[in-house]
Amino acid sequence: MATATVDRTTEERAPAASPVRVWIGLVRVGTIAMVVFAILLQVVARAIIPPVFVIGLVFLGVTPFLRGERRGLALGAAIFGAAAYVGNLPIIIDDLSHPESAPSFIAQLLSTIALGLVVVGGVAAWFRRSTRLLRPLALAAAGVFVAGTFASVAIAADTDSVAALPGDVPVTAERLMWAPEEVVIDAATTGIWIDNEDGFRHTFTIPELGIDVEVPALKARRVDIDAPPGTYEIICEVPGHDSMTGTLIVSS
């Protein structure tokens, strides 16, 4: 008799939230993290990145309405999140395979985990799944983010910049552009020193000369130049960096 009373009191004091509400809460955590990601990535890029801006805006707009039993909205957010992830997959895979460029690696790790929460939460809410897996899922997500962030920061700290040599001509990668866009060198030039001021990696690539230098975020690299007089195209081979074109002019 006494036990039954205690049980009922406990139940009245802490009514169990419905699984649907809990899953929708998880979707909301994911959409808020996506808004943070969108801001973070664009601060790192110091530029508006249209797809990221739109994705951030959609999640910002939907977040206040992700409450109660709105399973349809949660599922819609999940489908949008999955489409956004697949649509940006080449860029995401590239960033995640380069932990030495810590700012972009950490931002994409955040987006991967955030979209994972949105998709899992939205689908689980729609199908009214039990919340048994919620705690292990949340712990795994937090663990992967913390471990990945620490590893990336450590690897980036261990990645050295290369100093310029006398006779090098400097080129800067900044806000998805080469500066200057036209690099003029002569016989006295020994090499090109490439300084990456962006929070993500670039490649300094001159296909005609077989030059392809990997330049991690916020690091510098150099390359020897020994080319016949002429004009050569400079590009960056990182997915989404089509705006990075320049010209190397070797004068006689």
Ligand SMILES: [Cu+2]
């Ligand atoms: Cu680039």
